[in-house]
Amino acid sequence: MAEFILAAPGDLETPTGGYLYDARILRELSARGRPVRALALPDGFPTPSAGAIQRSLELLAAVPRDATLVVDGLAFGTLPADKLRVLRRSLAALVHHPLALESGLSREDVERLEISERQALREASAIIVTSSATRRTLIERYRAAPERVHVAEPGVDPAPRAIGNADGPAVILSVGALVPRKNHENLARALALLGDLDWRWRIVGSDDRDPACARRLAGIVRELGLVERVSFLGAVPPGELEDAYADADLFALPSRHEGYGMAYAEALARGLPVIAGDGGAAPELVGPEAGALVEPDDVPGIASALRRLIEDPSARKVASDVAWTLGQGLPRWAHAADVFERLMTATSGENRAA
Incomplete structure (x- = not known):
C-alpha cells in the first residue's frame, strides 16, 4: 500500500x-x-x-x-x-x-x-x-x-457542555495565536468600554508567532487599565485547554479572516456563545443566533455584542442553546x-x- x-x-x-x-x-x-x-x-x-x-x-x-x-x-x-x-x-x-x-x-x-x-x-x-x-x-x-x-x-470531538462561572464574573475566552489577523487588540478596546460590568478575559494562544503583536497587545491591556481582568495563558496542553473551555461563559475572537475557524467550532461544540468576526468562513460556521457576528474594526459594535451577552443571562442562555445545537451537528x-x-x-x- x-x-x-x-x-x-x-x-x-x-x-x-x-x-x-x-x-x-x-x-x-x-x-x-x-x-x-x-x-x-x-x-x-x-x-x-x-x-x-x-x-x-x-x-x-x-x-x-x-x-x-x-x-x-x-x-x-x-x-x-x-x-x-x-x-x-x-x-x-x-x-x-x-x-x-x-x-x-x-x-x-x-x-x-x-x-x-x-x-x-x-x-x-x-x-x-x-x-x-x-x-x-x-x-x-x-x-x-x-x-x-x-x-x-x-x-470536532464530542465534548461536554461548558459549565461556566455562574457564581462569579462572566469569563470570556479567546483561543488563537497572538497575531494581527485574530484581532485581539480591538477586542481589548471593546472590553475597555465595559468597565461597569463584571467580567474576566482569558487568552489562550502562542505569543511567539508574532512577538511584536504580542507585545503590542500587552501594552494596550496595560494602557486601558485591564491588567487585573486579563489573563495571558499562552499555548497550553490539551487538558488545560479543555478546562478553559469548560470554565468559560462565552467565546470571543473578532478575527479579520478565518479559513474555517477551528476554535469557533470547538466553542460551539461546548455550547458557548460565540462572538466572531464576519469575514471568511465564520458567518457560515457560527451564524448570528449563536452569539454575534461583528465587523472587526467596529469597536463599539464588538462592545455592544459583548454587553448583551455579559449583562443579560437570558440572552446568553438562548445563544448557548443555539450554539450547542449547532455544535452537535458539526462534522x-x-x-x-x-x-x-x-x-x-x-x-x-x-x-x-x-
Whole structure:
C-alpha cells in the first residue's frame, strides 16, 4: 500500500489550528491502517529563504512517486510554480486560508503572495480546503478550476457542555495565536468600554508567532487599565485547554479572516456563545443566533455584542442553546479523513496511468 505523506514547514506539534488539522488527519488515516508520515520542510515559510525553497524542492523530489503527496499551503503557495512543474509528479495542496489574506501585510506583500499562490496552485493536481468559503475564494479570486478544489472541514470531538462561572464574573475566552489577523487588540478596546460590568478575559494562544503583536497587545491591556481582568495563558496542553473551555461563559475572537475557524467550532461544540468576526468562513460556521457576528474594526459594535451577552443571562442562555445545537451537528474528523482517502485512491489511479 502506497504511503500518504503530508509535507509542512517545521513541527506539526506547533499549537496552531493548521498544524493541529494536519496532525489529526495523519492520525485518522493511520488508525485506518494507512501508511502515513509527516515530511518536515524547512522553517521560514511563507517568507522562505532561497535555501529553504531549494531544500524543500529537494525533499519533495525525493518522495516516492507512488505516494500521495500533500503539501501544506503555508509552503505550497510560495514555492515557485516552474520548480513544482519540474517535479513531474502528482501533488496536492492543502490550503487552510490563502496567504495573501493574512493581516498586517504590506500591499506589496499581498500582491506578491497572491500572485505566487495563484501560480503555484495551477500546478496542483488537487486542492483541499477547509471550508466552502475558502473554496469560493480560490475559484473566484485565484481562478482555481472548480473540479480540483475539494472541501474537508475540520472535525470536532464530542465534548461536554461548558459549565461556566455562574457564581462569579462572566469569563470570556479567546483561543488563537497572538497575531494581527485574530484581532485581539480591538477586542481589548471593546472590553475597555465595559468597565461597569463584571467580567474576566482569558487568552489562550502562542505569543511567539508574532512577538511584536504580542507585545503590542500587552501594552494596550496595560494602557486601558485591564491588567487585573486579563489573563495571558499562552499555548497550553490539551487538558488545560479543555478546562478553559469548560470554565468559560462565552467565546470571543473578532478575527479579520478565518479559513474555517477551528476554535469557533470547538466553542460551539461546548455550547458557548460565540462572538466572531464576519469575514471568511465564520458567518457560515457560527451564524448570528449563536452569539454575534461583528465587523472587526467596529469597536463599539464588538462592545455592544459583548454587553448583551455579559449583562443579560437570558440572552446568553438562548445563544448557548443555539450554539450547542449547532455544535452537535458539526462534522467529525472521520469526514475529513474520508476526503483524503478519496484523494489517495485518485492519486493511485493517476500513478498507475502514468
